[in-house]
Amino acid sequence: MGARELGLPAKTPAEGFPDRVTIWEVGPRDGLQNEKEIVPVEVKLEFLDRLADAGLTTLEATSFVHPKWVPQLADAEQLLEGLKQRDGVRYPVLVPNERGLDRAFAAGVKHIAIFASATETFAQRNLNSTLDTQFGMFEPVVSRATEGDIEVRGYLSMCFGDPWEGPVPASQVVAAGKRLLDMGCSQLSLGDTIGVATAGQVEAVLGGFTAAGVPMSALAVHFHDTYGQALANTLVALRCGVSTVDSSAGGLGGCPYAESATGNLATEDLVWTLDGLGIEHGADLDKLVETSAWMAGKLGRPSASRVVNALAR
Amino acid sequence: MGARELGLPAKTPAEGFPDRVTIWEVGPRDGLQNEKEIVPVEVKLEFLDRLADAGLTTLEATSFVHPKWVPQLADAEQLLEGLKQRDGVRYPVLVPNERGLDRAFAAGVKHIAIFASATETFAQRNLNSTLDTQFGMFEPVVSRATEGDIEVRGYLSMCFGDPWEGPVPASQVVAAGKRLLDMGCSQLSLGDTIGVATAGQVEAVLGGFTAAGVPMSALAVHFHDTYGQALANTLVALRCGVSTVDSSAGGLGGCPYAESATGNLATEDLVWTLDGLGIEHGADLDKLVETSAWMAGKLGRPSASRVVNALAR
Numbered sequence: 001m002g003a004r005e006l007g008l009p010a011k012t013p014a015e016g017f018p019d020r021v022t023i024w025e026v027g028p029r030d031g032l033q034n035e036k037e038i039v040p041v042e043v044k045l046e047f048l049d050r051l052a053d054a055g056l057t058t059l060e061a062t063s064f065v066h067p068k069w070v071p072q073l074a075d076a077e078q079l080l081e082g083l084k085q086r087d088g089v090r091y092p093v094l095v096p097n098e099r100g101l102d103r104a105f106a107a108g109v110k111h112i113a114i115f116a117s118a119t120e121t122f123a124q125r126n127l128n129s130t131l132d133t134q135f136g137m138f139e140p141v142v143s144r145a146t147e148g149d150i151e152v153r154g155y156l157s158m159c160f161g162d163p164w165e166g167p168v169p170a171s172q173v174v175a176a177g178k179r180l181l182d183m184g185c186s187q188l189s190l191g192d193t194i195g196v197a198t199a200g201q202v203e204a205v206l207g208g209f210t211a212a213g214v215p216m217s218a219l220a221v222h223f224h225d226t227y228g229q230a231l232a233n234t235l236v237a238l239r240c241g242v243s244t245v246d247s248s249a250g251g252l253g254g255c256p257y258a259e260s261a262t263g264n265l266a267t268e269d270l271v272w273t274l275d276g277l278g279i280e281h282g283a284d285l286d287k288l289v290e291t292s293a294w295m296a297g298k299l300g301r302p303s304a305s306r307v308v309n310a311l312a313r
Numbered sequence: 314m315g316a317r318e319l320g321l322p323a324k325t326p327a328e329g330f331p332d333r334v335t336i337w338e339v340g341p342r343d344g345l346q347n348e349k350e351i352v353p354v355e356v357k358l359e360f361l362d363r364l365a366d367a368g369l370t371t372l373e374a375t376s377f378v379h380p381k382w383v384p385q386l387a388d389a390e391q392l393l394e395g396l397k398q399r400d401g402v403r404y405p406v407l408v409p410n411e412r413g414l415d416r417a418f419a420a421g422v423k424h425i426a427i428f429a430s431a432t433e434t435f436a437q438r439n440l441n442s443t444l445d446t447q448f449g450m451f452e453p454v455v456s457r458a459t460e461g462d463i464e465v466r467g468y469l470s471m472c473f474g475d476p477w478e479g480p481v482p483a484s485q486v487v488a489a490g491k492r493l494l495d496m497g498c499s500q501l502s503l504g505d506t507i508g509v510a511t512a513g514q515v516e517a518v519l520g521g522f523t524a525a526g527v528p529m530s531a532l533a534v535h536f537h538d539t540y541g542q543a544l545a546n547t548l549v550a551l552r553c554g555v556s557t558v559d560s561s562a563g564g565l566g567g568c569p570y571a572e573s574a575t576g577n578l579a580t581e582d583l584v585w586t587l588d589g590l591g592i593e594h595g596a597d598l599d600k601l602v603e604t605s606a607w608m609a610g611k612l613g614r615p616s617a618s619r620v621v622n623a624l625a626r
Binding site for chain 2: 009010011012013014160161166167195196197198199200201203204225226227228229231232234235236262266269272273275276277278305306307309310
């Protein structure tokens with residue numbers, strides 16, 4: 001751990017970045033939902049506890065998707081019962097529909113996320129729906145949630161490329177995103193579900209939202225590292241003024257519906273960048289690395305995070 | 314290969330990037346010199362031939378470092394004899410000292426690279442030298458080479474962090490780099506040998522060279538992906554106006570003197586970015602992926618390139 005002991009990377013702030021970034025940790029949900037082997041609830045609880053202990057303040061804990069579709073998270077209620085929630089930490093839960101919202105209310109959840117598609121084909125494949133009926137389905141979820149004092153994040157997937165449709169026009173993404181925000185979502189997370197985006201696309205989509213009057217503070221970015229672009233795209237988004245970034249401890253995760261979609265941006269690799277730029281985030285890199293190395297042991301394979309592999313030796 | 318068949322990524326140019334980038338492929342030298350098993354010369358020759366066939370125009374072929382230090386490249390003369398050089402392709406060779414230069418002349422090499430340190434400690438550890446004596450040693454190499462119509466590239470290592478000294482001041486890097494350029498090097502490649510750099514440091518170092526009157530066209534960047542930062546840093550450098558990027562097919566390589574230094578930026582991951590931005594580079598991604606998948610088979614382990622792993626399935 002020579003490099004780390006020497007306090008690298010150097011803090012050399014560059015212009016045009018936010019002072020503080022919120023890391024939206026998706027490993028326990030987006031990561032573990034893609035594991036072939038079902039992770040025991042005790043391990044999930046320890047994972048969440050360690051991530052909170054490492055200073056992360058937003059931990060997407062689980063999902064109320066029907067267990068038939070995501071058996072990996074069938075223990076959602078049991079997990080939430082066992083969860084020792086900490087002050088100052090949010091534990092959002094993914095909710096697919098009104099039935100899921102009922103479960104969220106029953107479990108006393110305070111933050112939920114819904115998962116919409118920016119493209120017709122993915123709406124069809126993932127939700128067995130159309131774009132229009134998808135939004136129709138989400139409207140009562142969002143209105144009932146907000147009336148019940150539950151904050152709602154809207155995920156928008158396939159914002160840059162779609163495996164069936166190819167590149168997605170920025171105008172289409174902005175139109176779909178606006179519908180989620182207008183519906184009452186407090187934040188919109190723009191997902192590159194298949195990891196194909198590059199810098200120009202990121203700027204085009206974010207520029208489209210700006211032109212439509214959406215402030216960057218209402219947006220988050222969610223990049224997958226399938227083609228190695230996740231961190232570079234995140235850096236571009238930060239420079240555009242985005243200050244909430246989705247990432248997954250150890251780079252866990254993927255998309256079960258897109259064969260070549262590998263993991264999320266690794267939280268540790270993001271933290272390395274933020275540390276180097278002197279951007280506040282509140283997380284402790286050493287604790288994150290320990291946690292991800294421990295989880296890699298539980299999953300029986302090396303971490304996908306370069307930082308974890310470099311520092312956990 | 315769904316994503317690739319759909320022609321992703323979308324070409325969405327962003328402002329402030331060069332129109333064309335020269336990829337300086339270092340896999341055959343910087344990659345293979347770090348392999349535990351010595352790769353047979355026939356495999357190296359096929360590797361070089363495939364890379365040229367994929368459209369790369371600069372292939373750092375081998376090294377005249379003494380075989381005692383780098384036995385992996387002890388076959389340099391044999392390799393150069395067997396090499397079918399193509400028109401329009403450069404095959405630079407690393408030369409450590411005057412003895413290496415003699416070998417380069419004898420082999421009819423037209424492009425060489427020298428390898429200097431930006432820090433005292435690495436000069437001591439790697440070259441058993443001081444910074445001053447290092448430059449004294451390189452002076453006759455560069456002058457004799459240029460007088461003999463050999464073009465010289467100067468590598469400058471540890472430009473951002475040093476495993477013994479920590480962060481390296483930009484002014485120190487600029488001073489060392491200027492000495493190599495003043496000596497007669499036609500290009501300077503700034504190396505993040507241990508992969509620790511982040512965006513602010515990249516801008517600070519490149520800004521230092523600009524302030525010292527060095528045009529970006531005289532510079533190249535050489536990032537290692539130890540902490541996952543290589544592509545993000547490259548993107549920052551491109552935006553600063555750098556238009557020569559070092560990378561390694563399949564992400565081969567590392568630094569034998571820095572334990573945690575893993576591979577170079579993967580050429581395929583770089584090409585994905587350049588393609589997305591509509592930046593010309595002349596390489597054929599599919600052929601690169603095939604080549605790196607083939608080499609991964611020869612080396613008996615998966616490629617370090619995300620693009621190779623996504624597309625070679």
